[in-house]
Amino acid sequence: MAKKKSGNVEFAPRGIGDEKSGAVQKGVDLPAATKSKHKDLGLSAAKLKAMYEQMYLQRRFEERAMQQYQKGKFGGFLHLYIGQEAISTGTTFALNDDDDIITAYRDHGWGLCRGITPSEGMAELFGKATGCSRGKGGSMHFAKAENHFWGGYGIVGGHIPIGGGLAFANKYEQNGRISTCFFGDGAVDQGALHETFNIAQLWKLPAIFVVENNGYSMGTAARRHTVADIVDRADGYGMKSAVINGMDVFSVYEKMKEIADDVRKNSEPWFVEIRTYRYRGHSMSDPQKYRTKEELEEYQKIDPIERLKTYILENDIAKEAALEKIEEKVEQEVLDAVEFADNSDFPKDEELYEDMFVEDDPYFHT
Amino acid sequence: MAELQFREAIKAAIDEEMAKDEKVLIMGEEVAEYNGAYKTTEGLLDKYGYKRVIDTPISELGFAGIGVGAAMNGLRPIVEFMTFNFAVLAADQIINHASKVKYMTGGQIDCPIVFRGPNASAGQLGATHSVAYDSMYAHFPGLKVIYTSEPDDAKGLLKSAIRDDNPVLFMESEQMYGLKGEVSDEEDYIIPIGKGKIKREGEHVTLVAHGKMYHLAVQAAKELAKDNVECEIIDPRTVKPLDLPLIIESIKKTNRCVILDEAHPFGGLAAEVGFLIQREAFDYLDAPVQRVTLPDVCAPFAKNLFDLWYPSVKQVVDAVNQVTYRN
Numbered sequence: 032m033a034k035k036k037s038g039n040v041e042f043a044p045r046g047i048g049d050e051k052s053g054a055v056q057k058g059v060d061l062p063a064a065t066k067s068k069h070k071d072l073g074l075s076a077a078k079l080k081a082m083y084e085q086m087y088l089q090r091r092f093e094e095r096a097m098q099q100y101q102k103g104k105f106g107g108f109l110h111l112y113i114g115q116e117a118i119s120t121g122t123t124f125a126l127n128d129d130d131d132i133i134t135a136y137r138d139h140g141w142g143l144c145r146g147i148t149p150s151e152g153m154a155e156l157f158g159k160a161t162g163c164s165r166g167k168g169g170s171m172h173f174a175k176a177e178n179h180f181w182g183g184y185g186i187v188g189g190h191i192p193i194g195g196g197l198a199f200a201n202k203y204e205q206n207g208r209i210s211t212c213f214f215g216d217g218a219v220d221q222g223a224l225h226e227t228f229n230i231a232q233l234w235k236l237p238a239i240f241v242v243e244n245n246g247y248s249m250g251t252a253a254r255r256h257t258v259a260d261i262v263d264r265a266d267g268y269g270m271k272s273a274v275i276n277g278m279d280v281f282s283v284y285e286k287m288k289e290i291a292d293d294v295r296k297n298s299e300p301w302f303v304e305i306r307t308y309r310y311r312g313h314s315m316s317d318p319q320k321y322r323t324k325e326e327l328e329e330y331q332k333i334d335p336i337e338r339l340k341t342y343i344l345e346n347d348i349a350k351e352a353a354l355e356k357i358e359e360k361v362e363q364e365v366l367d368a369v370e371f372a373d374n375s376d377f378p379k380d381e382e383l384y385e386d387m388f389v390e391d392d393p394y395f396h397t
Numbered sequence: 398m399a400e401l402q403f404r405e406a407i408k409a410a411i412d413e414e415m416a417k418d419e420k421v422l423i424m425g426e427e428v429a430e431y432n433g434a435y436k437t438t439e440g441l442l443d444k445y446g447y448k449r450v451i452d453t454p455i456s457e458l459g460f461a462g463i464g465v466g467a468a469m470n471g472l473r474p475i476v477e478f479m480t481f482n483f484a485v486l487a488a489d490q491i492i493n494h495a496s497k498v499k500y501m502t503g504g505q506i507d508c509p510i511v512f513r514g515p516n517a518s519a520g521q522l523g524a525t526h527s528v529a530y531d532s533m534y535a536h537f538p539g540l541k542v543i544y545t546s547e548p549d550d551a552k553g554l555l556k557s558a559i560r561d562d563n564p565v566l567f568m569e570s571e572q573m574y575g576l577k578g579e580v581s582d583e584e585d586y587i588i589p590i591g592k593g594k595i596k597r598e599g600e601h602v603t604l605v606a607h608g609k610m611y612h613l614a615v616q617a618a619k620e621l622a623k624d625n626v627e628c629e630i631i632d633p634r635t636v637k638p639l640d641l642p643l644i645i646e647s648i649k650k651t652n653r654c655v656i657l658d659e660a661h662p663f664g665g666l667a668a669e670v671g672f673l674i675q676r677e678a679f680d681y682l683d684a685p686v687q688r689v690t691l692p693d694v695c696a697p698f699a700k701n702l703f704d705l706w707y708p709s710v711k712q713v714v715d716a717v718n719q720v721t722y723r724n
């Protein structure tokens with residue numbers, strides 16, 4: 032018989048209030064950004080401006096969406112991507128247009144990158160028939176399958192195996208396409224990730240699994256919900272891996288391009304940890320007591336959109352006025368999108384029963 | 398009697414049982430430092446500390462199973478799911494392990510665990526966040542399933558669930574957490590599992606309704622009373638074991654029945670209760686039993702479709718009119 036122990040027992044690590052010497056806690060440690068200039072990366076001035084426009088669009092789209100939500104124009108969940116736009120933008124510019132993308136519910140930015148128009152996106156938020164998912168999905172389920180954007184998914188970790196399955200089909204068909212699957216740091220703790228990684232490595236699936244580590248899973252800091260550095264998971268599977276600074280679009284673009292080339296050539300999976308930060312609460316009803324204002328401000332100081340803007344101006348790629356023109360154009364597009372969504376019709380009653388089965392007149396139990 | 402919100406009644410039940418028994422602990426996503434995603438565990442971390450109020454990673458299968466193992470090994474865990482829609486990931490532990498371990502070890506091992514959290518739809522949250530799982534779990538031998546409608550029931554039944562030596566699923570609703578109601582302040586207030594309650598007496602038709610559907614039944618009964626149709630409302634409170642005698646007694650009086658169920662129609666509670674009524678009270682029925690359920694379709698996001706999808710007072714009134722041949 033072992034002797035009974037005495038002393039304090041605890042399980043989950045403690046959160047804020049526990050840090051030393053009043054230092055500002057950091058949600059994630061960002062690795063150094065790339066030193067490469069746009070020319071080293073093969074990015075033209077036009078491409079840079081397009082990147083800027085894309086990031087600015089995502090930001091303004093969501094800021095307007097938040098406003099409309101607060102006005103009561105639509106309900107349900109609204110998870111904002113604000114702060115993380117360099118990841119969607121850098122990635123989509125690095126991939127081929129027919130490579131697959133699948134993500135979690137924080138999906139607006141991804142959808143806009145993959146050709147969901149601001150109007151189709153806003154209308155989806157409003158639950159209108161003109162939305163990208165015909166009002167059936169809402170904020171969490173933006174999708175544009177024809178552009179190989181397979182959508183946003185609401186069960187944490189649920190789409191990780193599906194990302195592997197997209198890659199499986201590409202390998203099966205030998206079509207040269209690769210698949211990318213994005214998820215949050217919270218999803219790393221799901222068993223689905225581990226099962227998928229093992230199979231993906233064993234079967235050499237052409238997939239890139241990417242954790243967008245924004246430091247928090249709802250109200251739980253990453254160090255309170257997961258052990259070690261997330262990226263180290265790859266080692267256990269002998270999977271290639273990388274860590275990227277997600278607050279810098281050049282870093283994302285450069286590394287994702289390199290990795291995509293490798294996956295396309297060798298048909299082997301990668302696990303990539305992109306570190307980033309979400310500025311807003313988890314969703315619209317989050318008092319955010321788990322982090323400090325100071326911490327948030329640390330990351331807002333290195334805002335990815337401002338960073339690109341500064342680069343463009345300092346390197347004389349475009350004048351302030353030219354960027355302002357882009358901003359005005361985007362602003363108008365987003366306002367038009369709100370108007371479009373507002374004026375669009377809700378789905379017709381009979382659409383409740385559409386999209387369940389492939390048949391025109393399927394069986395429904397009553 | 399004290400007026401409590403649903404969430405306060407749940408918290409009070411957990412608090413009282415934790416105070417009484419050192420072996421009781423609670424774990425789940427955001428239950429500790431965040432004070433609960435829906436604040437049903439507010440203040441418990443401060444009171445009981447990090448040992449007994451435990452934040453988990455988003456690993457439903459893992460922490461549900463850790464709960465099962467801990468229960469087998471002498472503790473009495475309460476495992477909170479942010480919703481039962483996410484407990485689907487933990488279904489293996491609930492269905493293949495918690496429910497079966499006692500039987501397959503010839504009675505050697507008990508599994509006194511409570512799995513709890515909100516069930517069913519909570520508004521426009523889309524297809525994956527809107528399913529009612531009470532009937533599904535009730536299908537499996539070895540599980541007790543509770544889905545209450547009012548704070549008083551919640552408190553008394555949750556306390557029973559925590560004390561029960563079997564695995565119990567205790568279901569709540571995001572949309573009811575703010576609901577207020579009188580809760581008995583009797584010391585150590587316990588409602589036995591398996592006992593339903595007649596919550597409104599009436600002579601013309603029996604409405605069987607639990608969980609959120611109970612409140613729909615109340616509204617429908619009010620409407621119908623204006624037309625002098627008096628509904629008797631039975632809230633089974635516990636889905637399994639089901640208080641069939643209470644339902645049958647009522648049918649013998651009213652001779653008509655409408656069942657409300659927040660699940661899809663195929664094989665749900667409404668199907669089961671309907672079958673039992675015809676088996677036990679066939680000769681007393683003056684009309685075929687009707688039911689109001691969700692349609693056989695996923696939850697849509699769009700507001701108008703959602704409203705169409707979700708059971709309505711009008712559907713209940715129509716069903717009552719049908720069984721009373723008033724249309």
Ligand SMILES: Cc1ncc(C[n+]2csc(CCOP(=O)(O)OP(=O)(O)O)c2C)c(N)n1
Nearest residue numbers: 137185186187215216217218247248249483
């Ligand atoms: C299986 C499952 N469990 C719990 C939830 C509730 N939930 C939604 S998002 C979330 C946090 C996820 O955090 P993370 O993966 O880091 O993504 P982020 O929100 O930071 O983008 C939780 C717990 C869910 N949707 N699915």
Ligand SMILES: [Mg+2]
Nearest residue numbers: 215216247248
């Ligand atoms: Mg996160």
